[in-house]
Amino acid sequence: MNCVEIRGIRCYAHHGCMDEETTIGGYFEVDVLLYCDFKPSALNDDLAKTINYVTVNEIVEEEMARPYKLIETAGYRILERCQSSFSILTKTRIEIRKINPPIDGDVNYVAVVIEE
Numbered sequence: 001m002n003c004v005e006i007r008g009i010r011c012y013a014h015h016g017c018m019d020e021e022t023t024i025g026g027y028f029e030v031d032v033l034l035y036c037d038f039k040p041s042a043l044n045d046d047l048a049k050t051i052n053y054v055t056v057n058e059i060v061e062e063e064m065a066r067p068y069k070l071i072e073t074a075g076y077r078i079l080e081r082c083q084s085s086f087s088i089l090t091k092t093r094i095e096i097r098k099i100n101p102p103i104d105g106d107v108n109y110v111a112v113v114i115e116e
Helices: 019-024 039-044 053-065 071-085
Strands: 002-013 026-036 089-099 109-115
Touching: 002 053, 026 053, 026 071, 053 071, 071 089, 071 109
Parallel strands: none
Antiparallel strands: 002 026, 026 089, 089 109
């Protein structure tokens, strides 16, 4: 099995349950790992038979631009859109990190990981 990885997509977004998060927003990073068999595209040098990472980046940016209370929701929306956009997928892994979350303590980030 092969994997196309798009890591560290940086976004400024308005996800969260607290008023300050939805008003002020914050920084997020997203990793997308898309498992598939891209050997046919490699042998034929054919973008149509693999994952177009430009499309993946657009999906992430569009979903992160929509405000959600939960980053879990954003993650599942990204996962569903990737799965519907690329029929060759056999497994998808999405990780969203909320940088400097508004919680007590010195925390770099909180994250959710979704795999299907």
